[in-house]
Amino acid sequence: MQTHFEQELAELKNKLLTMASHAETSVTNAIKALIDRDDELAQKVDADDAIIDHLEMEIDEMAIxxxxxxxxxxxxxxxxVAMKISQNLERVGDEATKIARRVQDLNQEPQLKPYVDLPNMAKIALQMLKTALDSFVNRQPDTAREIIPRDKEVDLLNKQLHRELASYMIEKPSTITRCLNLMIISKSLERIADHATNVAEEVVYLCEARDIRHGG
Amino acid sequence: MQTHFEQELAELKNKLLTMASHAETSVTNAIKALIDRDDELAQKVDADDAIIDHLEMEIDEMAIxxxxxxxxxxxxxxxxVAMKISQNLERVGDEATKIARRVQDLNQEPQLKPYVDLPNMAKIALQMLKTALDSFVNRQPDTAREIIPRDKEVDLLNKQLHRELASYMIEKPSTITRCLNLMIISKSLERIADHATNVAEEVVYLCEARDIRHGG
Structure with a gap:
């Protein structure tokens, strides 16, 4: 039988998973809003951020x-670790909101070109986040470790896209505003991958009591 | 007489202040490297980040x-709260490093124009950070609260500079790379102010047991 403390701990974990699911949905919606040029969905991402923020405060309160x-x-x-994961998820929510705002800006001008890299980056970042959370639930430090090198992949995609967009801007100065918005979105996706990496590092720490941040 | 626990707590606080002082120095050096076009100082900021990272891990270990x-x-x-402040300081260090890397890039081309806004933003952000840390040491929630609205000031400066640089890029596409680097630096300073705000909110929470994040 679970003690009262164990029950509360299970509740804390559940709340964290609820928060993770909201954060993932917001990122998915923000990218869907980009591709479908859907202002309404972008606004929903912005509005939903309050739910994620509120969950962070509830988790902190329970944790203390x-x-x-x-x-x-x-x-x-x-x-x-739960507090740290929650802080990272809150920031994922912030990044989703940032993307959603850029999308609303982008929707005021014609689309520059079909989006290929951004959805791809989003897919990797979300997969990283999902796997990191799964490795937390199932206490799988090895799975968590496997995520960490993928961060470099997303960093590289962001750098490539940044360079590509910078050249595009030089060729066609009329696209500058749009290119800047796309750069900000790319950077946000790169940060979401960073947060997923942070979560993975916390899981390794939790399972092995070993701090692997900063190459430790 | 202090108990052993109290001594350890004092040690934790001291380590946090050491970390804060490193983070502040790195931001100051990064901006000095920008103004003086000093590659060597920029490289030092990059190298010093390892010290800040290491302090974060030590603080977490002591805290647990x-x-x-x-x-x-x-x-x-x-x-x-000490753990959360330390996490924010670690990110301030990361932003300083980011600035320092952009500075090295900027130093490869002639200077665009004299820098006025960036040093001003850095000054405000550093002042916010210093005051937030002081309010932590002296347990002054009112001082901490006063910092929070200043974040909007830095946000506004960042937005203005972003707009200005975007217009500049449109007029003179040959400046695009430099303008992008300056935008990234401006964004980093804006984030440093965000971290100072986070620290201030943690101090209010510490003193009043009230969570004022997210407008709470």
Missing amino acids: RLLAKAPLASDLRLIT | RLLAKAPLASDLRLIT
């Missing part, structure tokens, strides 16, 4: 309450 | 150890 009762060092680790 | 012994709810709050 639970820290006071945590009997084991491993529980302390789990709770602080 | 202390959480296990914290006798009071207020200690738990202090320790989790």
Whole structure:
């Protein structure tokens, strides 16, 4: 039978998964709004950010309450890791909002060209985030470790796209505003991959009590 | 007489202040490197980031150890706040590094024009960060609260500069690469102000046990 403390800990984890699902949906919607040129969906992403923000505050509150009762060092680790994951998810939500705002700007001008790289970057970043969360739920440090090198892949795609857009701007100065908006979206996706990497590093720390951040 | 726990808590706070001082120096150096077109100083900022990263890991380790012994709810709050401040400082260090890398890029071309807005933004952001840390040390939630509206000031400066640089790029496409680098620096300074704001919000939470993030 679960103790009351264990029940509360399970509740904390559930809330974190709810938050993750909201954050993932917002990123998916933001990119869908980009491709479909859908202002309404972009506005929804913006509005939904309040839900994610609220979940972060609830998780922090629960976490602090639970820290006071945590009997084991491993529980302390789990709770602080939950707080850190929640902070990363909150930032994923912020990035989704940033993308959604750029989309609304982009929708005021004709589309520059079909989007290939951005949906691809989004797909990788979301996959990283999803796998990182799964590795948290199932306590799989090896799965978490596998995510980390993918961050470089997304970094590279962002750099390539940045360079491509910069050349485009030089050739056709009339596209500058649109190119800048696309650069910001690309950068946001790169940051979402960073957050997924942070989550993965926290999972390794949780499972192995070893800090692998900063090449440690 | 201080208990052993209190001594350790004081040590945690000292380490945090050391970290803050490194982060502030790195931002100051990054902007100095921009103005003086000093590649060597920019490289130093990049190298010094490892010190900041290492301090973050040390603080987290101390914090988790202390959480296990914290006798009071207020200690738990202090320790989790210290962890969050440390995370923000680590990101300030990252932004300084980002600025330093852009500076090295900018140094390969003639200077576009004298820098006025960027040093001004840096000054405000650093002042915010310093005041936020002081309000933490002296437990002054009112001082911390006063910082928060200044974030909008830096946001506005960043938006203005972004717009100005975008127009400049349209007029003179040969300046595009330099303008992009300056935009990235401006964005980094805006983020440093965000981190200072986060620290201030944590101080209010610490002193008043009230979460004022997200307009709460």
